[in-house]
Amino acid sequence: MLRSLSSTAEGDRAVPSAAECEATQVTIVAHLVRYGGPMSSNKRPASDLSGRARQNQIYTDGVFGRKPKVPTNFGDLERAAERKMSAKAWAYVAGGAGEGSTMRANRRALDSWAIVPRMLRDVSVRSLSTELFGQQLPAPILFSPVGAGGLVFPQADVHIGRAAAELGVPYIFSSQASAPMESTAAAMDEVSPGAPRWYQLYWSSDEQLVDSFLQRAEKCGAAAIVVTLDTTMLGWRPQDLNLGSLPFAQGLGIDQYTSDPRFIDMVRARIAAAVPGPKPQVTVGAIKSLVSMAKNTPGSVLANLRSPVPRESVQTFLETYSRPSLNWTDIAGLRERTSLPIVLKGILHPDDARQAVDAGVDGILVSNHGGRQVDGSIGSVEALTDVVAAVDGKAKVLLDSGIRGGADVFKALALGADAVCIGRPHMYGLALAGSAGARDVVANIIAELDLTLGLSGNTSTADLSPAVLKKVRLD
Numbered sequence: 001m002l003r004s005l006s007s008t009a010e011g012d013r014a015v016p017s018a019a020e021c022e023a024t025q026v027t028i029v030a031h032l033v034r035y036g037g038p039m040s041s042n043k044r045p046a047s048d049l050s051g052r053a054r055q056n057q058i059y060t061d062g063v064f065g066r067k068p069k070v071p072t073n074f075g076d077l078e079r080a081a082e083r084k085m086s087a088k089a090w091a092y093v094a095g096g097a098g099e100g101s102t103m104r105a106n107r108r109a110l111d112s113w114a115i116v117p118r119m120l121r122d123v124s125v126r127s128l129s130t131e132l133f134g135q136q137l138p139a140p141i142l143f144s145p146v147g148a149g150g151l152v153f154p155q156a157d158v159h160i161g162r163a164a165a166e167l168g169v170p171y172i173f174s175s176q177a178s179a180p181m182e183s184t185a186a187a188m189d190e191v192s193p194g195a196p197r198w199y200q201l202y203w204s205s206d207e208q209l210v211d212s213f214l215q216r217a218e219k220c221g222a223a224a225i226v227v228t229l230d231t232t233m234l235g236w237r238p239q240d241l242n243l244g245s246l247p248f249a250q251g252l253g254i255d256q257y258t259s260d261p262r263f264i265d266m267v268r269a270r271i272a273a274a275v276p277g278p279k280p281q282v283t284v285g286a287i288k289s290l291v292s293m294a295k296n297t298p299g300s301v302l303a304n305l306r307s308p309v310p311r312e313s314v315q316t317f318l319e320t321y322s323r324p325s326l327n328w329t330d331i332a333g334l335r336e337r338t339s340l341p342i343v344l345k346g347i348l349h350p351d352d353a354r355q356a357v358d359a360g361v362d363g364i365l366v367s368n369h370g371g372r373q374v375d376g377s378i379g380s381v382e383a384l385t386d387v388v389a390a391v392d393g394k395a396k397v398l399l400d401s402g403i404r405g406g407a408d409v410f411k412a413l414a415l416g417a418d419a420v421c422i423g424r425p426h427m428y429g430l431a432l433a434g435s436a437g438a439r440d441v442v443a444n445i446i447a448e449l450d451l452t453l454g455l456s457g458n459t460s461t462a463d464l465s466p467a468v469l470k471k472v473r474l475d
Contacts, residue, residue: 049128049138049139049167049168049443049446049447049450050126050447050450051406051447051448051449051450051451051454052450052451053447054443054444054446054447055447058072068440069429069432069433069436069437069440070428070429070432070433070437070440070441070444072444073405074404074405074425077425077428077429077432077441078094078424078428080428080432081094081427081428081429081431081432082094084431084432085151085152085431086151087243088151088240088243088245088247089151089152089431090239091237091239091240091242091243091245092148092151092239092240092245092247093146093151093152093424093427093428094239094424095237095238095239095240095372096237096239096370096371096372096375097235097236097237097371097372097373097374097375097377098235098236098238098375098376099375100371100375101371101375101376102368102371102373102374102375102376102377102379103370103371103402104371105371105377105378105379105382106368106370106371106379106380106381106401106402107379107402107404108379108474109379109380109381109382109402110379110381110402110403110408110411110412111474112471112472112473112474113381113411113414113415113469113470113471113472114469114470114471114472115407115410115411115452115456115468115469116456116468116469116470117455117456117457118456118457118458118468119457121457121458121459122459123453123454123455123457123458123459125459126450126453126454126458126459126460127459127460127461127462128140128446128449128450128453128461129461129462130418130419130461130462132170132223132224132363132396132418132419133223133224133341133362133363133396134223135170135196135223137168137169137170137196137419138167138168138169139167139169139446139449139461140409140413140417140418140419140420140461141169141409141419141420141421141422141442141445141446141449142164142169142170142171142172142198142398142419142420142421142422143160143163143164143169143170143171143172143421143422143426143438143442144172144400144421144422144423144426145172145173145174145175145176145177145200145226145228146160146174146423146424146426146427147174147175147176147177147247147253148176148178148247148248148252148253149174149177149178149253149427149430150178150247150252150253150296151247151252151253152427152430152431153430153431153434154178155178155179155183156177156178156179156430157173157174157177157178157179157183157184157255158179158183158184158187159187159430159434159435159438160184160426160430160435160438161173161184161185161187161188161195161197162187162188162190162191162435162439163426163429163430163435163436163438163439163442164188164195164196164197164439164442165187165188165189165191165192165195166191166192166439167439167442167443167446168192168195168196169196169442169446170196170197170198170223171184171188171195171196171197171198172197172198172199172200172226172421173185173197173198173199173200173217173220173222173256174200174253174256175200175201175202175213175228175256175321176202176248176253176254176256176321177253177255177256178252178253178255178296179255180255180256180259181199181216181217181220181222181256182216182220182259184197184220185197185220185221194221196223197220197221197222197223198222198223198224198225198226198343199213199217199220199222199224199225199226200226200227200228200345201213201214201217201225201226201227201228202228202231202321202322203227203228203232203322203323203326203330204320204321204322204323205319205320205321205322205323206262206266206320208262209257209260209262209263209266209320210337211262211337212260212261212262212263213256213260214337214338214340216260217338217340218338218339218340222340223340223341224340224341224342224343224362224363225334225338225340225341225342225343226343226344226345226365227331227334227342227343227344227345228345228346228369229326229344229345229346229347230345230346230367230368230369230373230374231322231346231369231373232322232323232324232326233322233324234373235369235372235373235374235375236375237372248314248317248318248321249289249314249318250289250292250293250296250314251292251293251294251295251296251297251310251313251314252292252296254296254313254314254317255296257313257316257317257321258296258297258298258313259298263313263316263317266316266320267309267312267313267316270312270315270316271308271309271312274308274312290305290310290311291305293310293311293313293314294310296310297309297310297313328355328359331344331356331359331361332359332360335359335360341362341363342360342361342362342363343361343362343363343364343365343396343398344356344361344363344364344365345365345367346365346367346368346369347364347365347366347367347387348366348367348368348377348378348380348383348387349383349386349387350386350387350389350390351390353386353387353390353391354390354391356395357390357391357394357395361395362395362396363395363396363397363398364387364391364395364396364397364398365398365399365400365421366380366383366384366387366397366398366399366400366401366417367380367399367400367401367421368380368383368401369401370400370401370402370423370424371401371402379401379402380399380400380401380402381399381402381411381412381415384397384399384412384415384416384417385415385416385466388415388416388417396418396419397416397417397418398417398418398419398420398421399412399417399419399420399421400420400421400422400423401423403420403421403422403423403425403445404425405444405445405448406444406445406446406447406448406449406450406451406452407448407449407452408420409445409449410449410452410453410456410461410464411469413461413464414464414465414466414468414469415466415469416466422441422442422445425441425442425445426438426441426442428441429441429442449461456468
């Protein structure tokens, strides 16, 4: 109780002075900390990713009238992001292949496993720490690569990189980034020198370009190369098709290419060999697309509007970004082209997992591309246990697709994944609050993972097994 009150003009009624209000707030926070409630965020170690610390920060901010930058549950996060994003951005990020059955399968596969908590166990000390390819990480979570992030937020990859660096978990640079990998790496190093980063490779039909990407990734300090296997062609994506929207056709998401010396040479050669053809039809849409290409090409917008480079860069990208003939011989040969660990993204069949191990890869990322490539595909978690058994400890196993919260991560780890990659959720956070939003979404997932770990009677994610889960029938 306050010892003195300031009088007001309303008779005997009194209100606290400003100084007394401030003192009371400090007293409340101190009381909450002492008795197990929220802890002042300015006293929380930056490296503390525990659930208790995250709750403390949010609740302490609440004492001062501040709400979280992003919703802490996925449903509200997704709805808020949809309101914030343009129709084209929402279609590209949130959409799936065909009728969306694979996206639903991802969730069904997760929901078909229930956590069985155990009681009266000392869980006062918990560990989320994991090791991947020689790097010790504070949590078994990575930021997935998401292409064309510029639809959601300018220089998206730079902001996502900063978010990952603040948390100390890896960011997998996208091949279809909205900023060159060098810019993203530099931004991450500003936050935390040597912050972990990997590179996602879309295997181009131009082998010299593949080598150039690999060399750049190595120079940028990438700790692994993630080869995406499931997107040698784009899946049937009605949300994008119904809008006639392909971001790359407007120069979005090709910054890794337009900043690459080999790609620049390819564009120059294409321009030099060009044969005059019929003039394109001039429409409002065509003009908007041309402006978009000019804005997303290095150099001044005005100069780019007069230059063939933006248009030819887009055409060169569309013709060479992937190679449908990619096969196991190429994967075996990749070992001779890079010294970095190799992770194959998109493996769902145990036979493919065994062949990957035989080819000498270091990791497998069980993924159906978030349900964006094949409608009617198996859910990623449904495929996980067979892949883990096939690998038999000879390579790291990661998982993405359908992960929405910390409990989902817990289940994936219990079923054998070494780590889990987060895609759409961090993009929704980015849409709402930039780098801080992406960071907070993943921080919330890590916090929920830590709390789920302890509340289920476990102390280390490394020790989780299927024994902590029970298969349940979904109605």
